[in-house]
Amino acid sequence: QSVLTQAPSASGTPGQRVTISCSGSTSNIGNNFVYWYQQLPGTAPRLLIHRNHQRPSGVPDRISGSKADTSASLAISGLRAEDEADYYCAVWDDRLRGWVFGGGTKLTVL
């Protein structure tokens, strides 16, 4: 069972806006930066969001991140077929003294 809780699945139609949530606690999300990764089948994860809402170069601005208290969210607007992937949140946990990942959310584009 993951320290961070994500819904196992999400879906949307092309053009829609989808939000993926990540719930934690004061020892992790409540006190540290949240990171989001996209993993396409058969590939290594790719960083989408760092420090709660910062986008690395090359990540489109239709992808955004936010954090409030002990929860974080990843939003994808203008949904495309290429967005179909697994999405993971991650954060440093002060109590465990290590990184923790959410269980992942599989996004399906209908």
Add this chain to the structure above:
Amino acid sequence: QVLLQESGPGLVKPSETLSLTCNVSGASISTYFWTWIRQPAGKGLEWIGRVYNNDILNYNPSLKSRVTMSVDTSRNQFSLRLISVTAADTAIYYCARDGGDFWGQGTLVTVSS
């Protein structure tokens, strides 16, 4: 551009030691934290641990008794050793820069006799 490449045996026998190396190019191994992450087939990501210059080591509490990480500054690479492996350690192993901005392609390690 920072590139990472994992190397090591793809098959390890139960009770033996898993050893992997990650070669880093485009960044100095001495300047950052470096991380190992694994992913069993069809499952999520699991952080194994991270190392900084052999000075700072943080390990996943669930694996701490079996894991050792180290840095070789002369070769600009870092390594993972996991002792007493079982079938539950079968996974794709990734090396990455801490924070996950750069990842290796991953290497499948199977634990089987």
